[in-house]
Structure formats: C-alpha cells, structure tokens
Amino acid sequence: MFSKPKGTRDILPDEMEERRAAEKIIRECFESFGYREVQTPIFEHSELITEKSGEDIVEHLYAFEDKSRRRLALRPELSAPTIRLYANELITKPKPARLYYIENCFRYENPQSGRYREFWQAGIELIGTASPLAEAEVIYLAFSTLKKLGLKNFELSIGNVGIVRNYLKLLSLADEKIKAILHILDKKELGKLGTIGIEQGAKEKIIELANIKGKREEAIKKITQLISNIAKAKAGKNGIFEEIRPFEETLKLAEMLGVDDYVVDFGVVRGLDYYSGTVFEIYSRALDAQKQICGGGSYSLVKLIGNRDEPSCGFAFGFDRVMLALEREGKRFNNKKIPFILVIPRKKEVLHKAIEAAAKIRKQVSCELELSGKTLEKALKYANARKIPYTVIVDEKEIVIRNMATGEQKSKDVSKAEEVLDGIER
C-alpha cells in the first residue's frame, strides 16, 4: 500500500463537489468585475520565485533540476507567475489588465490544520493601476466574494506598508533593519524587536505604530499625530507623509463600494518586499492557528519582472482555508445528488431497453446503469447503501420508478422512459 505524500490531501467526491460549487461562485464574482482567467505552468524557473516571492516563501520551495540542468521550482504562489505572464504576453495590451486564477501551489512547510504542502489559491491581479479607486475595488472584491460565499465570521484588516516604511525611515533605521522589522511585524512577533539591535526608543515607537488599530477616522488621526510628533522632535517642524491622503481615500472609496466592516491596522504589512502601498488581510474567526484566509495589496512587481513600472494590486484567497472556515460555519453548497437514478435491467434480455432508458434519463438527471448483473434485490440494496434517491427498474414492457426513501413506485410503458421523472422533485 502506498500512502499520499506528507502535507497533501486526497479529495473525495462529496468534498470535491463542495469545492467546485464554491469555485463557481468565486469565478462568477471575479468575472462580474471583468477579471478573466489565466493559467500558468505548475513549475517556473527557480529564479523567478527566489527573486520575486520573498525570503519566507523561498525557504519553503520545492526546487529541482531537470535533465538539462535547468533550475526549476514548483510555484509557491501565483502573483509572480501571473505578472511574468503579463510581462511576457500582455504588456503592450490596453491597461489595466484584470486577471484571475484558481490553482494549486506548493510549499515545503510543516503541515497542520489549514497548512498543507499542496494547497489552492484563488486570486486576482489588477495590473496597470493602483489608484485609490483600484485599491478600493480590489478590497471590495475580496470582501464581497467572501460574503457571496456565505462566510459570516471574518475580519478584514487594512494597513499601508508605504506609510510604515516611511515611518521606520523617519526613525532613522537602516534598510536592512527595516526589512527585519517588517518581517517581525508580518509574523506578529513583536517580542523579537529586542533581538535585532535597535534602540529602546525606536522599539517603543514601532510598537506604538503596530498597535494602531481601529476605525478609519481614529486610526488616521493617531498615525498623523504619531508622525508629526516624531518629525517635530527631530526637525522641529510638522511632518506628514504624502501617502496618508490617498490611503484615506482608498478607505473612503472602499466604504462607498460597500466594505462596511473592517479595521485599519498599521500592524498589517505583508511579508513580501514588493508590496508598496495599501495592504490587507482577512482572518476567519472559525479557524484556529492558520486563520488568515486572504492576503493582498498594492505592489510594484511588474517593474521587477518586466523592466517597466506598472503599479498593480491584487489578492489571493487560501481556498482550502476558506472551505474549512465555511464548513466550520455549517455552510453547505451542494445538495445535488449524483447519481440521482440507478437503472436496473430486470433480466439480461432487457439490457438494451435499460441502456435506452438510461440514455433518455441522462438528458434530465445523472443516472448510473447497473452493470454487473446483480439481482433486483441486490441492486436495490446497493442503491440504498449508496443513498441513490431513485431506482428505475426496466422490464420487457414496463418501466418502474421507485422512491428509495418511501418505497413508493409508479410505472410507465417502457417506450416512455423520458416520462418516468415527471412530477419528481430533483
């Protein structure tokens, strides 16, 4: 017996049907905003990933050499591959480009509930603009898609890594320190600020910033105050970052679009270096340790890959975690029964009539043909065990439909197989 590789899952039919039903809703939401689906290879040149996906992800890469000694890696996320596709194929096309994907990704991580080595991301990239309205639309799309899926208990946190970076610069911190601090903030491990060799005063100021969490007006007021206090103390004059106004604008527009429940959180910075402005994360309260179900924001990845600056924004749902959260909230999408009917030939001699009947029934519902010559009794037992709601028993002249739950039966002439479902709720 072989077992599946660590950190992977086998997805059985019941779960698969739920996933496909959810996927359909996600696709409809993305497409309703004009996004079009793309597919990229499962593996890319390692370099694309190692240079663009950020250290944290690179540590967990499935990388290998092919027979021609090309260095390749299984994709750990889909932003970098999608931007590569854009830079290769679409850069001369009208902007902005709205692209989406629902694909599997691979990371060599320690598996636990909600964290796998193979997992799925459903995400969008809006490439060629990162205006406040573009950011607001992207946030609203993530928010409204989760609502459409029926997810109830989630929290949207919006921050701005551009403001945080400038704030850290204002504290006269060097670039590599800023990188380390952003990493600590992203991991929400503020305790580690003591380990990277920064002064106590700076540490306190960073914690003060990371703790700004609340409603728009209050949060903007606090960050403005904090910045101007530091600027005043340093240069004796008022200081305010030019990023604050557009950020405020993004938040106001998101509210206008319908994002009616969120917090501003300057502790949200996202791990990757290429995020530049507004960033956001969504957490499910129904999940435990791995509760982040979505991450996104504005970034300037096209410049890194395509040598041309094109501001962009996007997000990715952790699809498996979204499904887990929905399941914990008791949400079910699919009540379709497959198969709906089992067609049973009463005897060998009527097999051709059963085949004909099954073909007619299949035009209306899913239907399985009894293939193994079971007796009627055994075939009915099988239908019961499989929870197939109806059986259709085909004989020389007559065709009988039986409700397996109630035992109720009605019959038709065998030539009228298509009528057998009349009046039956499906």
Ligand code: AMP
């Ligand atoms: P990231 O690309 O790291 O920002 O991840 C985007 C989303 O993918 C996260 O918010 C998670 O929901 C999901 N995700 C990331 N890593 C895993 C994993 N190992 N297993 C399951 N979901 C993951």
